[in-house]
Amino acid sequence: MRALKDTWTMAKRSLRHIVRSPDTIITVLISPIALLLMFVYVLGGALGRQTGSVSYVDFITPGIIIMTVVSGIAYAAFRLNNDIQKGIINRFRTMPVASSSILSGQAMSSTLSNLFSSLLVLAVAFAIGFRTSAGLVEWLLFAGLLALFTLATTWMAIFFGLQAKSAEGAGSFSYILMFLIFISPSFVPTTSMTPLLRGFADNQPFTPIIETMRSLLTTGTAGDKVWLAFGWCVGILVVMYALAIRQYKRKTIVANS
Amino acid sequence: MKPAITVRELKKAYKKNAVLKGVDFTVESGTIFALLGSNGAGKTTIINILTTLIEADGGTATVGGFDVVKSSAKVRQHISLTGQFAAVDDMLTGRENLELIGDLRHVKDSAQTAKALLSKFNLTDAADRRVTTFSGGMRRRLDIAMSLIGTPSIIFLDEPTTGLDPEARNDMWQTIKTLAQSGTTVFLTTQYLDEADELADSIALLHHGKIVAQGTAAELKKLVPGGRVKFTFHEEGQLKAAITLLEKDYEITKGDDLTLTVASGGSTTQVAGLFIRLRDAKLEPADFSQQVPTLDDVFFKLTSNKKEEK
Numbered sequence: 001m002r003a004l005k006d007t008w009t010m011a012k013r014s015l016r017h018i019v020r021s022p023d024t025i026i027t028v029l030i031s032p033i034a035l036l037l038m039f040v041y042v043l044g045g046a047l048g049r050q051t052g053s054v055s056y057v058d059f060i061t062p063g064i065i066i067m068t069v070v071s072g073i074a075y076a077a078f079r080l081n082n083d084i085q086k087g088i089i090n091r092f093r094t095m096p097v098a099s100s101s102i103l104s105g106q107a108m109s110s111t112l113s114n115l116f117s118s119l120l121v122l123a124v125a126f127a128i129g130f131r132t133s134a135g136l137v138e139w140l141l142f143a144g145l146l147a148l149f150t151l152a153t154t155w156m157a158i159f160f161g162l163q164a165k166s167a168e169g170a171g172s173f174s175y176i177l178m179f180l181i182f183i184s185p186s187f188v189p190t191t192s193m194t195p196l197l198r199g200f201a202d203n204q205p206f207t208p209i210i211e212t213m214r215s216l217l218t219t220g221t222a223g224d225k226v227w228l229a230f231g232w233c234v235g236i237l238v239v240m241y242a243l244a245i246r247q248y249k250r251k252t253i254v255a256n257s
Numbered sequence: 258m259k260p261a262i263t264v265r266e267l268k269k270a271y272k273k274n275a276v277l278k279g280v281d282f283t284v285e286s287g288t289i290f291a292l293l294g295s296n297g298a299g300k301t302t303i304i305n306i307l308t309t310l311i312e313a314d315g316g317t318a319t320v321g322g323f324d325v326v327k328s329s330a331k332v333r334q335h336i337s338l339t340g341q342f343a344a345v346d347d348m349l350t351g352r353e354n355l356e357l358i359g360d361l362r363h364v365k366d367s368a369q370t371a372k373a374l375l376s377k378f379n380l381t382d383a384a385d386r387r388v389t390t391f392s393g394g395m396r397r398r399l400d401i402a403m404s405l406i407g408t409p410s411i412i413f414l415d416e417p418t419t420g421l422d423p424e425a426r427n428d429m430w431q432t433i434k435t436l437a438q439s440g441t442t443v444f445l446t447t448q449y450l451d452e453a454d455e456l457a458d459s460i461a462l463l464h465h466g467k468i469v470a471q472g473t474a475a476e477l478k479k480l481v482p483g484g485r486v487k488f489t490f491h492e493e494g495q496l497k498a499a500i501t502l503l504e505k506d507y508e509i510t511k512g513d514d515l516t517l518t519v520a521s522g523g524s525t526t527q528v529a530g531l532f533i534r535l536r537d538a539k540l541e542p543a544d545f546s547q548q549v550p551t552l553d554d555v556f557f558k559l560t561s562n563k564k565e566e567k
Binding site: 020 | 348
């Protein structure tokens with residue numbers, strides 16, 4: 001009970017940070033929206049021929065949403081590391097606060113704000129012609145998968161935020177995730193890639209997640225990779241949570257002085 | 258009454274660099290304790306161990322009667338830490354910072370607690386401004402105010418006046434004195450001898466990872482030769498004659514200009530003896546004054562001795 005209350009107090013603090021730094025919200029939103037527009041209007045004519053009966057905007061929207069989340073969680077790592085550098089985390093750690101709530105508060109605020117950003121990106125996609133045949137159940141499954149993916153990658157951000165030597169470097173892990181988005185069926189079907197790249201793209205964790213999201217939204221069916229998609233998310237969540245907590249409990253986080 | 262803090266044989270090394278080499282001290286409840294040492298002496302490391310942030314490699318420490326490793330959760334209920342750099346949240350207002358800590362400490366009415374502290378620390382006018390706009394002194398005051406929420410019985414202050422202007426420093430000293438009067442135990446670290454002298458009931462001097470002296474300011478000052486007299490002479494010849502006369506029997510220090518400081522030994526007879534020697538040699542100083550030993554003298558004496566041992 002106490003831990004839950006403390007988590008909410010921490011999450012409220014972190015949400016205030018997000019709301020009060022509109023520049024970070026814009027930075028998070030601007031690149032996925034710009035890429036969405038560029039891919040649809042500049043490259044869409046050529047790439048759209050690869051996606052068969054699916055219109056190009058419908059094809060890339062799930063990948064763009066994943067990209068929104070990935071650029072958003074980088075800021076969670078930045079904020080956490082900034083708190084460490086400023087001694088704020090140490091202040092909390094010397095207080096009778098449930099230790100899990102310090103990190104869980106960050107996880108909660110990051111998940112909420114990234115879901116909100118995703119919603120805005122989805123709205124832009126709708127405005128430029130994104131259409132779906134998903135019913136309520138598919139939308140709920142989509143939202144559940146997105147929330148789980150955001151939570152899992154947020155814990156990854158927390159782990160890297162705890163490890164980084166500076167706030168500026170804390171978010172750099174997200175470049176690797178960006179790379180995973182490009183070498184996946186986000187923008188083009190993997191069948192158009194060279195065999196070596198295709199082997200990687202077909203088997204990396206983002207692929208089933210993006211394909212399941214696309215399947216839910218375009219055809220209104222979960223597709224055959226839905227279990228794999230949820231499985232990857234749960235796996236990443238469990239591993240990253242364990243790593244982050246272990247790093248936190250090592251008690252070697254001391255602000256630079 | 259139980260001691261507020263006991264530290265026995267505390268050891269800590271970072272990689273192969275030993276920072277603490279067996280530190281012992283005791284802090285009585287309700288007193289102000291100053292841990293004095295130069296930069297890099299290991300003061301912050303001791304604070305980090307006592308406030309449960311890091312674990313020592315050896316030795317034991319109790320805070321409020323609880324072991325800092327085995328009962329860290331209990332320790333945290335009794336303490337608060339004000340670190341070397343004000344750990345305040347820049348994105349929040351002063352009031353929000355206080356309410357945040359109030360909520361986390363589960364005080365009954367955080368809004369009311371925050372209001373009272375804002376007024377006590379003269380921050381009411383700036384209460385609803387973001388902390389980014391605060392001056393250094395205001396940040397420090399807010400930092401201390403945040404530490405007082407939930408009335409912890411032991412407060413740790415890591416170099417509380419470093420970087421403050423003289424006025425803000427004076428305010429901080431008053432705050433610390435008021436805290437101690439209300440029964441709170443204050444543990445502070447400082448590199449300023451006058452600060453320890455002004456505030457502390459008990460002082461421990463940390464040098465190269467060991468406590469080289471501990472006691473009240475008065476007790477520590479007795480460690481340097483007392484009864485020092487500083488003479489000023491009219492001209493160079495007299496000064497040289499005085500040096501020749503005294504250097505065999507006394508510890509003397511030649512100052513700038515025409516001054517000479519002589520350690521006579523402390524008693525009235527010894528001081529009188531010094532003056533008689535000068536009179537018999539027909540040396541008449543232009544001026545003289547008695548030199549009271551300062552903590553600086555203690556510090557330099559003890560730390561320079563330690564260097565010679567090495």
